[in-house]
Amino acid sequence: MFTEGRGTTEQVATFLAIVRTRNFRAVARERGQSQGAVSQQLRKLEVALGVRLIKRDARGCLPTPEGTGFLVFAESLLRLNARAVEVLRTHRIAIGASSNIGIYLLQPYIKSYFDGCAGHRLPDIQIHQNPVIAHKLDTGEIDVATLEWWDNRPGYVARPWRREELVAIVPPGHPWAALPRLPSAALQGVPLLGGESGTGTGRILARYFGAQLGDMQIGMRLGSTEAVKQWVKAGLGVSLVLAGTVADECREGTLVAIPLEGEAPNKELYVVWRESLAADSPARAFGEWLAAHAVG
């Protein structure tokens, strides 16, 4: 299963190859086996599952409805197997990052960490919505994650990583663009564009504005910071985003970021990994390194 051999995993891999190529002989060539063996492997799998997976026909072979249904499991199983050997043997790391972090903030850390250590191969990096990353930690698909929000569930180690300021962004030429700092009163009654949900930004804004009786109007929730930036550039509204997500645009002058007045709202970012990670595992080492290089 976890390496070359002849077991059920090979049957599943053969099944996938058959679905892909629709030709037993091609599969046999591809997998370095005889054509009879391919027939036999599929047959064993079908008997084990008690279901016909492939409909053999004179003009090609197609998956049955059951076979199509089995596809998703076959893929998940092989992915999980591959991931398991990767973790235990090659020690390749899988890093998860919630969207904003993965897209805008993480690269320099990855570069400086993995460039320095010649022994490391580049890690597998997955970027998803915050809650999806949390779920992938659960299933073992990723070892260590950088998150915008964490619920302190048991079995995990969570370390504060950086504290990222929220800044207002406006298009160039906007009346606010010249201001050094934005009074919180200015935001009252202005339509505010929202980005990805489930990242805890709402809570932070509530703490910042709520105490000052700010009246904020949340406009559309666009689902991603990238979308928010485009809308702001187009003059369709203003927004509050993590400062690091607009560094490039500010340099190029396509957006203007304005820090908020007073004690600026900021979001705590976390590095999280499973407690069960070996103390000397590369994934944990990377997590500890990130936490040690906390900024802010």
Place this chain on the structure above:
Amino acid sequence: MFTEGRGTTEQVATFLAIVRTRNFRAVARERGQSQGAVSQQLRKLEVALGVRLIKRDARGCLPTPEGTGFLVFAESLLRLNARAVEVLRTHRIAIGASSNIGIYLLQPYIKSYFDGCAGHRLPDIQIHQNPVIAHKLDTGEIDVATLEWWDNRPGYVARPWRREELVAIVPPGHPWAALPRLPSAALQGVPLLGGESGTGTGRILARYFGAQLGDMQIGMRLGSTEAVKQWVKAGLGVSLVLAGTVADECREGTLVAIPLEGEAPNKELYVVWRESLAADSPARAFGEWLAAHAVG
């Protein structure tokens, strides 16, 4: 793998049993094998992975750090196997539901559908945050899901299910409690408690209030509707929730729900399943049935 036999899956199961019982002989009895076979299975697994999983010691055997790290994969693999046979052979359904739906809205449908059909065994029902459910659809862990928010990703069928109204909730005795309908102006400047994130409620409120220049203040995000209800009961704020989530409290008089004035904001709920589900599969049948019994 998918049934009794002697392959890698048996090795993984043996590994898990060893970690649990910490006694090779007990595992042998439990699995109806000789003790030598247990030794050998673990050994094969360790060789295949290239890692020592269990540290055998005179006073018991414990998982090594690598073994602990492998645990999560072992469990995921067996879960996936079990789920695969369940789907293909026993045809048991796995239903996912985002938190609010699973906790408050789904039960009557489950009851009326599965009570009526004697042939069906009760389904596996999983309740998680909306994005986690979406991810579990991807991995095949669930067949069909009821969701508060769906991103129309390809490969899935999404049907509108019901349209659930958002109502304001206040504690009994609150000044608003006697109002038949709540003017949207009343909510301006009032701290509003937020529930689970990632469910699209923010977008809906923005559409309702935004057009009317409403100024809303989002208070804390408490993460769950259950928490919101407790805070509202305690007089710490008011909130907007799906009407169905407070039906019981309104009947008991512990909360008062007030419909909003004008065209009330409402949330469209969806039933979603993978396109690859067989047209005659029980999961799809249930999904279609739900969609056909759409309310609102």
Place this chain on the structure above:
DNA sequence: ACACGTTACGGCAACCGTAAGGATT
């Protein structure tokens, strides 16, 4: 004829049970 999947057969590798061996309490 040709291309394709199925089936039968012989050889080989893998796994299991039995049972003896070494270590620790």
Place this chain on the structure above:
DNA sequence: AATCCTTACGGTTGCCGTAACGTGT
């Protein structure tokens, strides 16, 4: 001495490659 895991040995099972077969184009 008792308990526990390891290891060696013999029997059986299962899988693979070869090759003959049936079928549809």
